[in-house]
Amino acid sequence: MSNLAVITKLIDFLKSSPTPFHAVDSMKKRLLSAGFCELKEGDAWQFEVGGKYFITRNNSSIIAYIHGKQIAEQGIHMVGAHTDSPCLKVKPNPVVNSQSYLQLGVEVYGGVLLAPWFDRDLSLAGRVNYLDSQGSRRSALVDFKKPIAIVPSLAIHLDREVNKSRSINPQTDIPPVLAQLASAEAGFDFKALLAGQLAAEGVADCASVLDYELSFYDTQPAALVGLQEQFFVGARLDNLLSCFVGLEAMLASGSDYAQILICNDHEEVGSLSACGAQGPMLRQFLERLIPDVELRNRVVDRSIMISADNAHGIHPNYADKHEQNHGPLLNKGPVIKVNANQRYATNSETSAYFRHLCQQVNAPVQAFVVRTDMACGSTIGPITAAEIGVKTLDVGMPTWGMHSIRETAGTTDMLDLIKVLQRHYSTR
Structure with a gap:
């Protein structure tokens, strides 16, 4: 080969x-x-x-x-x-409506280098556990594949010292943004989103989502880099x-x-x-x-x-x-x-x-x-x-x-x- x-x-x-x-x-x-x-x-x-x-x-x-x-x-x-x-994992009750923007609360898994997560095209994948139509517990893998989220940076105009002293708070600074909602009071059914994704990936008998283990990831594919393609980046x-x-x-x-x-x-x-x-x-x-x-x-x-x-x-x-x-x-x-x-x-x-x-x-x-x-x-x-x-x-x-x-x-x-x-x- x-x-x-x-x-x-x-x-x-x-x-x-x-x-x-x-x-x-x-x-x-x-x-x-x-x-x-x-x-x-x-x-x-x-x-x-x-x-x-x-x-x-x-x-x-x-x-x-x-x-x-x-x-x-x-x-x-x-x-x-x-x-x-190392990655960002979705919390059990993750939905946050902040200024009418839908965000998901995340935990930091492992020793994540956080700065590179900003302004990346993020998707979501992992395991979903559910009840089927017969009342039996099942599990299936899901992968949204397309970019569905982003962690936007704060503009330099609002933090002039960013290149000298900005620290990253993992609780408040990195929840990804997934959508803009109708109002600051609007809710969002995250488990219904997962049930829909299961159906889109061929799981036809999901009666209700019980739980999940999901991680955000960068959708940019791996690539050979360099004038002579000596580096593999991914x-x-x-x-x-x-x-x-x-x-x-x-x-x-x-x-x-x-x-x-x-x-x-x-x-x-x-x-x-x-x-x-x-x-x-x-x-x-x-x-x-x-x-x-x-x-x-x-x-x-x-x-x-x-x-x-x-x-x-x-x-x-x-x-x-x-x-x-x-x-x-x-x-x-x-x-x-x-x-x-x-x-x-x-x-x-x-x-x-x-x-x-x-x-x-x-x-x-x-x-x-x-x-x-x-x-x-x-x-x-x-x-x-x-x-x-x-x-x-x-x-x-x-x-x-x-x-x-x-x-x-x-x-x-x-x-x-x-x-x-x-x-x-x-x-x-």
Whole structure:
């Protein structure tokens, strides 16, 4: 497959995945088309050598698994990522009529960089739970797709100090505007809007909407940017970019070795949930895969996890924010992330393993360490290592604008990391 074809697939994946629910749905479709079988957690499981399987939890986390030939001797080659991204989530009772403008109250999910959300063409997507005509509870995904909202900026004439000192109040400054109502007293039935959207998307039996989990997102599609198209710019690169790369690598790797791709929800808010990395999802999967405790511990000892999440590429306008010897450049290879305080799970053994993989596929590799006088973020890597006991390292593609509504990565870094992870999946 050509490089352009892979990039086109990534653009399509991001477009079809405005929320973790949609991302998992997109991944499910690709896995099913590749011959994977969906397992239900409430059913009994049986695995066959060479078999391909996946499970989901909360429809927002997913584990894909290939049952290799010699799992006891070779362990499981794992890749982890996360499906969620910082965003604005709609509150339970969201409708606000302010000066006859319809707005929706929102919560900030994760560490959102708020300024870029102003003056963007926003749409709304997520999961809606409803009663059908028979009185049964159902759920369905919705995506308005078109721009239906905006967070307008305050004109500079009304705040002359805006470029020096304006702060953003997440309660009062960012509720999006969706419409102009007939009067300052007019009401609006938001659940009726959702019922109409369900009908527009083919759900014909919605009797009443019970609840929802909805997020605003930017409708501008991802794009190649730059005179030589060296930069890939889009929403939710943190961390759908890693989900895409992990899936591409698994689908191209073959089935000789046992492989896991796990993409957890809720990483941006700490991972502590039933479907987050600090929850039991992966541990329970391994327990059912290998019921014998002795054997399972031996398999985990022979396994290795690559936690793939984005890394901070050195910013040409803010180079002093980086440790001087550890400023990864875009398009210069995947990044090994290191932190002495275990905010990343990398150690010298797992780092050496990854460097060797890069050598084998002729891919460049870089390293990132945060400045000693700055706080370091974290990933699912240390959490998974602590929960499962598996050898783990943290890697990622260098990006700019992490947690912005649009983030920037290097086009060749993605292609290099696919090669490296494919090698990881298909070697002992």
